[in-house]
Amino acid sequence: MELYEYQVKQLFKKHGIPVLNGEIAYTPSEARFVAEKINRPQLSLKVQLSHDSKKDGYFLESNQKSDPIEKRQETGIRLINSPQAAAAEATEMLHKSFMSPSLLCPQPIRKVYIEETCDIQKSFSLSLHIDLDQQCILFVLGINGQFFHYSLGTKKPNILFWHQIVRKMNLKKSIGFQCVHIMRQMYEVFSTYSAVAVEINPLVLTSDDQLIALDGRIIFDPDTLYKFPEISALREVLVGYEYQESARQFNFKYTPYKGNIACLTNGSGLGNATVDLVLAKGGAVSCLLDVGTEPNKESVSKAFRLALSEPTVEGIFVNIFGGVIRCDTIAQGLISASHEISIGLPLVVRMAGTNANVGMRLLFESRLPFIVIQSIDEAVDVIVKKVRELS
Numbered sequence: 024m025e026l027y028e029y030q031v032k033q034l035f036k037k038h039g040i041p042v043l044n045g046e047i048a049y050t051p052s053e054a055r056f057v058a059e060k061i062n063r064p065q066l067s068l069k070v071q072l073s074h075d076s077k078k079d080g081y082f083l084e085s086n087q088k089s090d091p092i093e094k095r096q097e098t099g100i101r102l103i104n105s106p107q108a109a110a111a112e113a114t115e116m117l118h119k120s121f122m123s124p125s126l127l128c129p130q131p132i133r134k135v136y137i138e139e140t141c142d143i144q145k146s147f148s149l150s151l152h153i154d155l156d157q158q159c160i161l162f163v164l165g166i167n168g169q170f171f172h173y174s175l176g177t178k179k180p181n182i183l184f185w186h187q188i189v190r191k192m193n194l195k196k197s198i199g200f201q202c203v204h205i206m207r208q209m210y211e212v213f214s215t216y217s218a219v220a221v222e223i224n225p226l227v228l229t230s231d232d233q234l235i236a237l238d239g240r241i242i243f244d245p246d247t248l249y250k251f252p253e254i255s256a257l258r259e260v261l262v263g264y265e266y267q268e269s270a271r272q273f274n275f276k277y278t279p280y281k282g283n284i285a286c287l288t289n290g291s292g293l294g295n296a297t298v299d300l301v302l303a304k305g306g307a308v309s310c311l312l313d314v315g316t317e318p319n320k321e322s323v324s325k326a327f328r329l330a331l332s333e334p335t336v337e338g339i340f341v342n343i344f345g346g347v348i349r350c351d352t353i354a355q356g357l358i359s360a361s362h363e364i365s366i367g368l369p370l371v372v373r374m375a376g377t378n379a380n381v382g383m384r385l386l387f388e389s390r391l392p393f394i395v396i397q398s399i400d401e402a403v404d405v406i407v408k409k410v411r412e413l414s
Contacts (some may be wrong), residue, residue: 027071029136030257031239037206038215039224041201042236045138047071054113057137060105068112069100069136070121070319072411080123082116099132109137142230146237147192149206150318151213160213164188179210194228201234202226216254217247244397245271263372275314282307282411283337285330287323287350289314294318297342298400306407309335317347323356331360331368337368338410341356343354345376354382361391369409373402 026034031200032042043092048054056064081097089098099121101112115137120129148165160175173188193405194202195372205226229235248255269277280298284306288294294313301308310333312326330339343353352372371394374382380396386393394409396402 058109146225350382
């Protein structure tokens, strides 16, 4: 889970990381009011979408159903010099959608963020994240395109550690103390919320020798968000990401593709292998639903319904390898959903491992239209053939 820029800056400010003065606006009149309130000769006005999407993309009219023929690359950031200009820019932006490579589909612009600007002497990037390969917390300092990596291990670093990093930045002593404070507060945010990553990019040195987090990013671990209801409450579902959000609520993962065969599996490794095999056999995957290693009947049932609700789906392939998960649990979830939904699509199920025979027997005895096949190669051949016959 990630937050909008303004939400990240609110958390930074709460934890003592300096940011520019700014506020959110939902209407042109609010934009004008915020600009008057901040009262600076120059302000920046930014669309608020997912991280980085505002920086590289193009605008669409709000009712536009497809991409423009000519995609003129634009940025979702404008410089303004008066409250009237703030209202005018907000009027134009709030009636459009924005599309960028980081988005699945155009996103309607519902709010803009207005903040001060500053004169920049130098800029740096700071990143604190979990390194899965080294099984440690890693701090990365970026200076003029060069990156320096520092391992924190698994324990909270002392103040000398941060001073050693700051020496690399060649700052005045007073500014160096500011930087140490910012790095320590980054770590506080990281540890307080059990985050996956905290970034400040760029961290700028202003003309009056102040360090400011000009932009930032916090990536949260969805498995720990139950501990932080104040963070979960900030989550907003972007247009086109409704299925991902629904999957998250029921503890499974949804990955969209552009084909017509939905794949329901358990575990990311098996999921990726299943997608590759369907493609190798000439099929095209519409979505991958990974119910994980410890699903229950309800999550399997919900994943199955979600697959059936995909508008492009013309067939479903269920590929389960039982280990910790029992195949009869999967079967019960499929049967439960099938009793409530009219299935008119080819539905092939392959099961192996723990309680596979029990699961397959349940599917046979349900008298529902499941095609149960033990061989994975044969199962993929059948689903691809059945879907092709319908097309």
